[in-house]
Amino acid sequence: MEDQDRQLIERIRAGDRGAFRQLVDRHKDVSLSLAFSILKDRDGAEEVLQEVFLRVFEKLGSFRFRSSFRTWLYRIVVNTSYNALKTRKKYLPLEDFCLHTPVGARPADGPQSLQEEEQKKYITEAMKRLKPDEALVLRLFYLCDMRIKEIKKITGFGTAKIKVDLHRGRTNLQHQLKMMLGDELKNLL
Known part of the structure; x- marks a missing residue:
């Protein structure tokens, strides 16, 4: 890359x-x-x-x-x-956001793609409810596959803050998903 x-x-x-x-x-x-x-x-x-x-x-x-x-x-x-x-x-x-589909991307057909789209929708909605720093660190860590050292360079945050934001972000994301989905969460994820 x-x-x-x-x-x-x-x-x-x-x-x-x-x-x-x-x-x-x-x-x-x-x-x-x-x-x-x-x-x-x-x-x-x-x-x-x-x-x-x-x-x-x-x-x-x-x-x-x-x-x-x-x-x-x-x-x-x-x-x-x-x-x-x-x-x-x-x-x-929050209502101003619409789900982003990358240019040129086409959704796949069938029940699997519908389930993936539903998952994306709920995760995106839950991410919007996180604090900006938590959402940013989660995206860099999971979406961009970056190490803490790289995240530190990009954000200017200290190592401890990044680790805390990762932990709190995961916890808060899980909490938001549970609030949104309740028992459906088990079936969706």
Whole structure:
């Protein structure tokens, strides 16, 4: 993955604008998910993403590969999202969120895909009810498959806070799912 990012960055630096589109496509879904976990608003997260990729394009020439591109990018996403949140000073209603399906993704047919869609729907709804830091750390750890050390670089949080947010996030997510589903939880998961 990092080799592909490095090759794309080298092509971008050589003037290949199509390579930037490929780089954006590789990272936009997870970046959007991270921004949403902080902002709790899809439109706001999409606006942040536009700003993020504009910054990335402007600053890519100074990127030196001291960390992975993914770590550098997600740090920009997190910082830009928190800055946007500060300017708003409040969360938007939970009803403003619609489930995100990645561009080009097609739902599979049959009962298995319906069950997976239901699971996604409930988990997404439960994630919206978590504190922003907990949701962010859970997404980085599970969705992005990042280690605590990488999460620390991206968020600026200490190791202890990350571990506490992971623990509390899992506990709160489980609690939210139990409240939403009750006995259905056993059948769904």
